[in-house]
Amino acid sequence: MILNKLYSEPLGLFETVKFINGVNFIFAKKDKNSDPGNSLNGVGKSLLLNFLDYALLSSKTKHIKSAMKNNEIGHYSIALEFTIQDSNYVIKRSLMESSKNIVVGKTNDPIYFESIKEAKEYLCDLIFKNEDYKGKYHNTWLRKLLPFFIKKQENPKTKVNFLDPIKFSISPEMELIPYHLFFLGIDNSLFWKNFDIKSDLKNKIEALKEIRSIITDTYNLHDIPQAENKIDRLKGEVQEHETNIEKFQLAKQYQDIEKESNNLTVIIKDLWYQNHLDLNKVKSYKESYELDDSLQTLKIKKLYTEANELLAGNIKKTLDDAVLFRKNIADSRKEFLSSEIKNIEIEIKKRKNKIDDFELERAKIFKFLETRDAIKDLSEAYLNLSKKREKLNDLEGKIKLYQDLNSEKAEREAEIAKLYSEITNFIQEIKNDISIFRKIFFEVHNAIYPENKDKSYGFTFEPKPRADSKVNMEVFLPADLSTGKNSAKTLIYDISVLFHAIERDINLPHFLIHDGIFDHMDKAHFIAVYEYLEKKARSETFQYILTVNEEGTLSDEFGNADKVNPQKIEQEAILTLTPSNRLLGSDWG
Template sequence: MILSKLYTDKGSFFEPIFFKDGLNVIYGEIRLPENRDKDTHNLGKSTLGRVIDFSLLSKKDPRSFLFKHEKIFSGFTFFIEIKLKKGSYLTVKRSVAQASKVSFKKHNNHYQDFSFLGDEGWDHINVPFDRAKDLLDSLLNLSYIKPWTFRNALGYLIRSQDDYNDVFKLRKFGSRDAHWKPYLAHILGFNAELISEHYKKEEELSKKEVDESTIRKELGGSVEDISKIEGILLIKQKDADKKQNLLDAFDFREQDKETTKNLVDGIDERIAELNKKRYSLKQERKKILKSLEEDKINFRTSDAEKIFEDVGILFPNQLKKDFDQLISFNKAITEERISYLLIEKDELESEIVQINSELNRLGQQRSESLSFLSDTEIFNKYKALSNQLIILRTDIETLERQKKQVHRLQELRGEIRKLSEKCSQLQSQIEENTEEQNSDKDSIFSQIRFHFSEIVDDVINRKALLSASPNSKGHLQFKAEILDESGNATSADMGHTYRKLLCIAFDLAVLRAHLNDTFPRFVFHDGIFESLDSRKKENLLSVARQYSDMGVQSIITVIDSDLPKREEEDLPVFDESEIILQLHDENESGRLFKMKAW
């Protein structure tokens, strides 16, 4: 699969682009001095990659310039001609206005113009978008990348400026590794089935764990033993059946007997016990109150002294002092005893209040039971028994639901154990497969990592390392690093310039390793020379030509200010045959779309 031609039904606004085997240069020339220091020039060289992607059935994206400025581009229909493996050609037709409808036509000659071809001339006309992707996948027949589709491959074949930030994880992939790592592992020669299955089982495990947590919360955080639930359920079902039989027979004799037994043996006995206990407590309280009254000290030393004076007897000071000390001592003892008596009194009164509350409740229950026994209206008895049955049925339903939840919880825990074991098995298999591919010098991965290092070495005279290893969870981690002279990884790859070089080297290395497979053979690199110094640009151009000679269709965009400087200024960097599209900033005719900038 390589590109052959890109054109529209509006040739005056978008001239046809004829691609060739080998190196294809989109050359931008800055002719106006005031534009030389600008970062962007609106020529359209970067836009070309997005047009190719749209023509090869990318999803409709409102952020794309085609739909963001739909009033300008709604009248455009794009045609892309693709060269298939056996030398035949396929043209894909897609309009902006009806982006969800796609038409196809196979033919034997290249550089055709089907912009005016009627519906009857197409092999498949206005195919719905999802089916169109399947059909195009079938027509391209890229069997090596199965079960993935051609759209998975295009991520690494059309590199925009936004796609040079990471060698492996492209911006369009989103956040989930499961969406891109299995495909990447596959084209690098690893067992992608193991990796896909591992992500799948991990997702299943995560969902089961969420379900298990939800059920535990619904059960209130404590999981009852299933045997205990079954036992309580059996008792309540038997009781419910018994009451139902009574209702069905409209016979309340048994119910009357049960109520009377409960009244005599239960309620009355309990009331008698509580009354006896309340009496005892009240007697204790009475004794405490009496003791509190008796503990008051009525003797006053001043009164005794006055009596002595009245009878004419001297009241000695020492005797007065002794009486005062005695009174103080007794007062201290009395106050401590009073504090204990008061505490005991409060406790007794609190217990009496509780007993009174319990006696009131039992009295109400006794009254209701006597009312049931004395009720001559059978309907009221029927109603009372029905209410009891409703409560029982509600309890039974709750227990049944709880039983199902506990059963489901047990099942989930079994499934979680099995999935955990399966994940561990898959992790071990992934580790074994990774070790095998790393150690096999003839493996696809070994070939790609060798070509990758060779390209980087040819461009910047430094070795580079492509590595893949599983982390603690069994997920493959891919790294691309530049090595120093001692063979140790450096931070050089962290700069944007070298990261871009690593991306380009990776793309070319993968294509070279799969030249003999049913695999795409083109790659689009936007701004390939930006930020490199002149000598490295020459080296990279040499690599691009070398790979083009091998059979890789390399489409690159460059701007004249980024070209390598040559000692002989008159010697052109590119052959005229390599430049397939020349753009400039002098007027609208120099842009990709011959119109005002949008």
């Protein structure tokens, strides 16, 4: 994927930006009309990158929200044109309606998506899908993968910027490792399986803690083993109450009434149970014909149109006939089920009326007995028995759930132990793939830091049993490299991944965006990066997009300033911004 241009529709929100091969400067400088005391922060460098990322279906960032709050720009759409394998594509996304009416597709035949979810899946396949990749990939990963290639200045609480190239987002490292392997074209199946199992294990551990807390607090227990004693005690109390009730005898003159009351209770219970079964049956019938199995034949026709118009029409007709046939079957089944539901509901209503009548009759008997204090002791006994049973059932249920989760936790832990052995063997199998990547890594490092060729630096990928990810994936540089060390790690690793993808023909973005990465680095290395990338651009197609402040990055004297100076950068910049010529023509923040 190569970027072509970024603009607004209608034109005029900001200056159209055309991207070029090689280094793309977004340059901020002071001008004659500027107050010398004004900062270059806020002129719109990061906002432009946020618009680009927004076009690639990111959520609205604080930069965009602030711009919309302070400017009437809701009627604009952000448009991005790009190329993938010699085909030109476009994305258009409204600032006001960010989740619908999204245009994505070939420039001469785009697709309109009502749902951002579908648009993301389509775009993810365009940018990232590799047909011959053997590992795990899913087209829901778009906004998981793109942050590696688009690193912007953000709130440090929500994003990790230039601190660790492996942790390029806030996702856990055990999730990020499979993405890194995907970028390198290496099978990530074992590591994705590890992430899946480990995530499930963590959820079970949290559930166990919560259930343990509920049990100990509710039943005033110190730990789970005490619960078994509590259960046995409750069982004994329940049995004692049941024995007392069995021995209970009403006065002789009330024995017939007691028998009649008991018979009514049995009948009512049976009617309630039959209604319960029929209600479940009605629910099941309704769910069975409410399922939606719609098929959008127009979309399928569109997929075949490019290949053969006649074939696409025939396929659509065949599918339409099949859909109609299936609809007729569904309508017949729905008619049959509706009749069944109606009959069942009539029976339920009849039983309900019987229940009401029997309960009224039983209530009269209880009222008669209550007036003579004949049932007072029996009622209290049943009430106590009910409370004890409820407490016993609740505790037994929670303990059963706790034991089941504990068993599943043990199974997951055993799976992870077995998986680690497989991961260890797999790392040995991919040594050659890692070596190929290291070769590019060393080249990039030595071009930027030639003075450190003989020092300790490199890229590590080795088993680590105690890590959640089960691997130590790390970029390390000389210990004495203190200025911008973390930024340097990201810079070297990201560029290495980019050129590795180009060399191995992996379908990935062939661009990198580094917003402010040189702010804390030695200025000489800025020139070294520029010279290295300009040389690569003579033979490779890629884009390295970076923001540069005249006062921050270029004010010092360093290196070969004749090759990279403010005047040269301004001449080559794809966009130059000043305090009097901001991105939106005003102070958008």
